[in-house]
Amino acid sequence: MNLKPILMKNLITLFALLLVSNFIHSQEQHIETKSVLIDNIITFVVNTIESREEDSETSDNFTFLLQTSENGLSVENKVILKQAFKLISNRLSEHDHIAIVTYSGFHGIALEKTSSKDLKGILYAIEHLQTNIKEFHKDGIELAYTYTKTNFEEDAENTVVMIRNPNASNPSYNVTSLNAEQPKAKNNTVLISAIALLPEIISLIKD
Numbered sequence: 001m002n003l004k005p006i007l008m009k010n011l012i013t014l015f016a017l018l019l020v021s022n023f024i025h026s027q028e029q030h031i032e033t034k035s036v037l038i039d040n041i042i043t044f045v046v047n048t049i050e051s052r053e054e055d056s057e058t059s060d061n062f063t064f065l066l067q068t069s070e071n072g073l074s075v076e077n078k079v080i081l082k083q084a085f086k087l088i089s090n091r092l093s094e095h096d097h098i099a100i101v102t103y104s105g106f107h108g109i110a111l112e113k114t115s116s117k118d119l120k121g122i123l124y125a126i127e128h129l130q131t132n133i134k135e136f137h138k139d140g141i142e143l144a145y146t147y148t149k150t151n152f153e154e155d156a157e158n159t160v161v162m163i164r165n166p167n168a169s170n171p172s173y174n175v176t177s178l179n180a181e182q183p184k185a186k187n188n189t190v191l192i193s194a195i196a197l198l199p200e201i202i203s204l205i206k207d
Contacts, residue, residue, distance in 0.1 A: 029152045031145065035162040038067075038077055041084040044161075051091045059156040060096040061113075062088075065144040069168040070105040072129055077165065081126050085119070092116035097156075100125055101147060103140025104168050108133030113151050 036044040049060075066081075073081070088098070093116070100111035100122075110132045111125035125132045137143045144160055152158055 029149055030158070031148050031152070032157065032159045033162065034159060035164060038080060038163050038165045041080060041163055042087065045084050045087050045091070049088060049091050052093045052096065054093045054095070056093060056095075059153070060092060060116075061148075061151070061153045061156040061158045062097065062116075063099045063101060063144050063148045063151075063158075063160045065141065065160055065162045066100060066102050066110070066129075067163060067165040067168045068102045068105040068129060069165075072105070073126075073165075074167070077167075078126055081163075082123055085122050085126065089116050089119045089122065097151075097153070098122060099147065099151070100129075101140055101144040102129055102133070103144070104165075106130055106133070107137045107140030107143060108135060109143070109147060 034044075034048065052058075052060075085098075092098075096116040097113050098111065098116050098118075099109065099113040102108055102110050110129045111122060114121055116122075148158055148160055
């Protein structure tokens, strides 16, 4: 029995698997994390988000992780956020994207990934956070990272911006009371990655 063809076939298969493995490793997703207090969000935008031309070769993919109370946001917080997102929309191009996820008081996707120029949709989501959420989850922080990984853009800067609200209460939250099911995480390392990236921020959340 000639073993050379079998051996050659195995070597080719192994080589192909190594190539695929290296390709996947090289394409590992990088998600940056930033954190800001809600009272400082406008200053954050001014200092962090640069104006972008429509023909810019780079783009941004933002997931804003917004801390809320069980009753949503105060009128003052809504005004601050609306002004901040107007500024964001003005600075970014239609090729940049924004999503809004909430945590603490209630957890869910308040705004699916949309163009930064969809100002009407963005402002509506801020005004109607809770009613804009189609499905409530148990952990908004994990959800934000899972969502960002799912909607990752290879040619863009992918960033989760945590907007902390010290005035938001932290009541015990019963997801089942809203007839929502806890989602199964697609990546078991999502929350671990978040904690690794933000040890000091996670500690603030628990305070």
